[in-house]
Amino acid sequence: MRAIRRFTVRPVLPEALSGLATLAGNLRWSWHPETQDVFASIDTRLWDEVNHDPVRLLGAVGRARLDELSGDHDFLHRLGVATDSLEAYLTGERWYSRRAGDDAPRSIAYFSPEYGITAVLPQYSGGLGILAGDHLKAASDLGIPVVGVGLFYRHGYFKQSLSREGWQQETYPVLDPDELPLTLLREADGSRAVVSIAMPGGSDLLARIFVAHVGRVPLLLLDSDIEENPQHYRDVTDRLYGGNSEHRLRQELLLGVGGVRALRAYSRITGAPAPEVFHTNEGHAGFLGIERIRELTVGDGPALDFDTALEVSRAGTVFTTHTPVPAGIDRFPRELIQQYFGGGSSPTPGVPADRVLALGAEDYDGGDAGVFNMAVMGFRLAQRANGVSQLHGHVSRGMFNGLWPAFDEAEVPIGSITNGVHGPTWIAREIFEIGAELGADVGGDDTDALWPLVDQIPGRRLWDLKRTLRARLVDDARARLAKSSARRGFAPAELGWIETALDPDVLTIGFARRVPSYKRLTLMLRDPDRLKRILLDPERPVQLVIAGKSHPADDGGKKLIQELVRFADDPEVRHRIVFLPNYDIAMAQPLYPGCDVWLNNPLRPYEACGTSGMKAALNGGLNLSILDGWWDEWYDGNNGWAIPSADGVDDVDRRDDLEADALYDLIENEVAPRFYDVDEEGVPTRWLEMVRHTLKSLGPKVLATRQVRDYVRELYAPAARTSRALNSDYAGARSLAAWKSTVRAGWPSVRVEHVESGGVGDVAEVGASFAVRAFVALADLSPDDVEVQVVHGRAGADDELHDATTSVMHVVESYDGNRHRFDADVPLDRSGAFGYTVRVVPRNAALASVSEMGLVAVPA
Numbered sequence: 069m070r071a072i073r074r075f076t077v078r079p080v081l082p083e084a085l086s087g088l089a090t091l092a093g094n095l096r097w098s099w100h101p102e103t104q105d106v107f108a109s110i111d112t113r114l115w116d117e118v119n120h121d122p123v124r125l126l127g128a129v130g131r132a133r134l135d136e137l138s139g140d141h142d143f144l145h146r147l148g149v150a151t152d153s154l155e156a157y158l159t160g161e162r163w164y165s166r167r168a169g170d171d172a173p174r175s176i177a178y179f180s181p182e183y184g185i186t187a188v189l190p191q192y193s194g195g196l197g198i199l200a201g202d203h204l205k206a207a208s209d210l211g212i213p214v215v216g217v218g219l220f221y222r223h224g225y226f227k228q229s230l231s232r233e234g235w236q237q238e239t240y241p242v243l244d245p246d247e248l249p250l251t252l253l254r255e256a257d258g259s260r261a262v263v264s265i266a267m268p269g270g271s272d273l274l275a276r277i278f279v280a281h282v283g284r285v286p287l288l289l290l291d292s293d294i295e296e297n298p299q300h301y302r303d304v305t306d307r308l309y310g311g312n313s314e315h316r317l318r319q320e321l322l323l324g325v326g327g328v329r330a331l332r333a334y335s336r337i338t339g340a341p342a343p344e345v346f347h348t349n350e351g352h353a354g355f356l357g358i359e360r361i362r363e364l365t366v367g368d369g370p371a372l373d374f375d376t377a378l379e380v381s382r383a384g385t386v387f388t389t390h391t392p393v394p395a396g397i398d399r400f401p402r403e404l405i406q407q408y409f410g411g412g413s414s415p416t417p418g419v420p421a422d423r424v425l426a427l428g429a430e431d432y433d434g435g436d437a438g439v440f441n442m443a444v445m446g447f448r449l450a451q452r453a454n455g456v457s458q459l460h461g462h463v464s465r466g467m468f469n470g471l472w473p474a475f476d477e478a479e480v481p482i483g484s485i486t487n488g489v490h491g492p493t494w495i496a497r498e499i500f501e502i503g504a505e506l507g508a509d510v511g512g513d514d515t516d517a518l519w520p521l522v523d524q525i526p527g528r529r530l531w532d533l534k535r536t537l538r539a540r541l542v543d544d545a546r547a548r549l550a551k552s553s554a555r556r557g558f559a560p561a562e563l564g565w566i567e568t569a570l571d572p573d574v575l576t577i578g579f580a581r582r583v584p585s586y587k588r589l590t591l592m593l594r595d596p597d598r599l600k601r602i603l604l605d606p607e608r609p610v611q612l613v614i615a616g617k618s619h620p621a622d623d624g625g626k627k628l629i630q631e632l633v634r635f636a637d638d639p640e641v642r643h644r645i646v647f648l649p650n651y652d653i654a655m656a657q658p659l660y661p662g663c664d665v666w667l668n669n670p671l672r673p674y675e676a677c678g679t680s681g682m683k684a685a686l687n688g689g690l691n692l693s694i695l696d697g698w699w700d701e702w703y704d705g706n707n708g709w710a711i712p713s714a715d716g717v718d719d720v721d722r723r724d725d726l727e728a729d730a731l732y733d734l735i736e737n738e739v740a741p742r743f744y745d746v747d748e749e750g751v752p753t754r755w756l757e758m759v760r761h762t763l764k765s766l767g768p769k770v771l772a773t774r775q776v777r778d779y780v781r782e783l784y785a786p787a788a789r790t791s792r793a794l795n796s797d798y799a800g801a802r803s804l805a806a807w808k809s810t811v812r813a814g815w816p817s818v819r820v821e822h823v824e825s826g827g828v829g830d831v832a833e834v835g836a837s838f839a840v841r842a843f844v845a846l847a848d849l850s851p852d853d854v855e856v857q858v859v860h861g862r863a864g865a866d867d868e869l870h871d872a873t874t875s876v877m878h879v880v881e882s883y884d885g886n887r888h889r890f891d892a893d894v895p896l897d898r899s900g901a902f903g904y905t906v907r908v909v910p911r912n913a914a915l916a917s918v919s920e921m922g923l924v925a926v927p928a
């Protein structure tokens with residue numbers, strides 16, 4: 069029989085155990101093993117049954133056990149220690165208040181379409197979400213006043229299983245918010261807070277707001293599944309990355325526009341300070357900038373004109389681009405945007421549709437006039453932007469050069485901050501325990517104290533630890549295989565082999581990630597016989613643990629999974645290669661520490677950063693990877709291996725062949741021999757040297773605490789500074805908008821008329837300098853509006869300047885009011901072919917870079 073209605077009965081805890089609700093209500097438990105111990109000790113079997121989910125555990129444990137625990141002094145003591153620890157974590161002084169500086173932002177809003185925080189809150193599909201989760205956790209650890217904003221998806225992404233034939237199956241279990249670590253945001257009178265957004269057709273899209281507590285960081289999740297909405301609006305938050313364009317647009321309107329409104333409600337209700345900086349994690353949340361412009365122009369705010377509001381909003385907005393893969397960027401048909409923003413009931417009423425359309429227009433060489441591009445809008449609405457590794461920053465500057473066509477790629481105003489991962493979430497607890505034994509204080513802001521101690525860990529100890537971690541992975545993998553095989557329809561009698569699948573003493577290589585084609589899941593299958601020989605080598609066997617989800621609409625990806633599963637189903641190799649369905653945080657946590665080697669073979673340069681290899685490294689795993697993303701930056705020759713990539717080979721098959729061969733060679737000749745080269749005690753000392761070096765060299769770099777500190781220093785604090793300068797009474801923004809308009813209008817008349825230099829002939833010596841003199845016509849602009857620069861550097865064969873630097877020229881004389889002479893002395897600080905030119909760029913203290921306006925004048 070089916071119920072006609074359902075609701076959830078919340079457990080009532082005995083007074084003495086109320087601390088359990090406090091612990092379950094803050095997700096800090098998910099990266100605090102001691103708190104997990106408290107839950108586990110309530111009922112170990114039940115804890116496993118509910119997949120380590122505190123809320124479900126408390127709902128399932130019986131009254132009798134709770135009464136028993138209320139009188140258990142030992143338990144109550146441990147509970148008290150855990151709640152005290154949480155309290156101290158939430159209220160203690162942290163890095164931000166000590167080190168970030170007085171002018172650091174009072175509050176930062178962080179927008180992301182997905183958040184991967186813990187397996188029990190499945191609101192993520194992959195790397196982007198895990199990164200967002202780690203960002204919030206690290207911000208919490210450092211005491212950075214971040215508020216997260218996202219959507220609550222009724223089905224999350226999807227659960228992956230396999231058919232008998234190895235074809236990916238998707239299921240969409242319904243998540244009941246009452247059974248999740250969420251609280252509903254309520255108004256002072258107890259009614260629930262609701263945001264509403266006008267939609268074409270008349271009826272508003274409404275959403276309630278859930279709050280998840282990620283340590284010190286609140287995360288607001290908007291949910292449209294409420295009775296007041298018509299069904300098609302209730303479905304707006306049905307699942308991640310599903311549906312057609314219009315569905316995606318509605319989700320993104322809810323995230324961006326609704327997200328800002330949710331923040332306002334949150335501040336109004338809780339008294340939290342209004343955010344000074346808005347950070348959008350990828351372009352999906354870009355409409356937040358339009359909503360802020362609405363507030364500033366026609367809302368209750370200061371009634372600014374559009375251009376002034378744009379300056380105010382841009383100054384405080386940071387945009388992070390995450391992918392060089394065009395399919396990863398949202399593009400909508402322009403008519404759809406026109407239909408939403410141009411009708412009688414716009415989501416941001418009063419903001420002209422043509423201005424919105426212009427912000428997302430691909431009006432540059434090679435652009436598509438028919439689309440509205442969310443990344444392009446992201447760059448135009450944010451004064452500061454970055455990619456997620458050095459290489460990705462470089463690739464992004466090339467990819468988006470069209471937005472600043474007057475500038476060379478190197479000066480495109482997109483910086484980079486390399487991603488990181490949250491130590492306490494991803495480092496096996498045993499490693500922290502060794503650290504603590506050796507006297508490291510790792511309970512503070514971060515884990516920096518751990519790395520210098522690595523050399524003090526005896527080799528035997530380190531090797532035993534790796535075996536423990538490998539054995540844990542083997543156990544977990546066998547349990548998953550057994551479940552998956554039963555689901556695929558294999559009879560119990562066919563499954564005996566699983567008990568001995570994988571081996572805790574065999575070199576273990578991991579490979580897990582989403583399955584878009586550039587990640588090349590099946591590169592290892594290029595030469596199946598050779599792979600077989602590697603796996604089955606009698607002296608130096610290798611085992612592979614593989615996982616990954618394909619987007620439900622991507623049959624190509626599903627084919628790759630099937631190919632792999634079929635290979636792994638072969639009785640000859642199935643004990644050495646396994647595909648584990650449903651890659652998620654719960655699988656990932658034992659997976660990274662259990663692997664000796666982490667394999668990554670994307671098609672360079674499509675991996676923007678990649679973070680799974682960082683998580684492996686933090687657990688002493690060695691990376692075996694194409695030099696892409698973060699590995700391109702931090703591979704140093706001793707912390708793992710670089711798979712040579714055949715960049716420039718255009719024939720895709722040939723490139724795959726070359727790179728696969730290189731991969732096999734490395735495993736056969738370098739990786740396996742080193743792993744199995746053991747001393748008389750059975751310890752592979754040369755391997756452990758690399759493990760230690762990996763921990764010491766990468767440990768401090770790959771942490772999310774490093775990443776988030778970089779965001780504060782390089783982006784959040786400067787954004788807050790500019791934004792305050794423009795916002796205090798909006799005079800700064802008004803004059804900036806007016807100045808930009810004057811400069812744009814006057815720029816066509818700006819000319820470098822004549823350049824002279826003196827002091828050196830054709831041959832000069834290092835240490836000398838030479839004088840440059842430029843005569844510049846500025847027409848209506850004044851010398852204060854511009855910077856005249858000598859750009860100088862190494863001159864290539866084509867006279868192209870390389871490694872160029874700039875020297876500022878100073879105005880020394882003016883003629884007829886609009887012609888000026890500028891002078892500079894340029895030091896010759898290196899030998900070789902030297903070249904220079906002169907250029908004029910706009911100058912204003914409120915600009916974040918010389919290229920921001922895209923204007924430059926050079927000699928004719």
Ligand SMILES: *Cc1c(COP(=O)(O)O)cnc(C)c1O
Pocket residue numbers: 193194195196198580581582651652653656677678679680681683
């Ligand atoms: C870390 C992680 C990812 C992202 O890994 P990439 O290396 O960026 O592909 C995806 N899914 C899960 C579950 C993860 O833990």
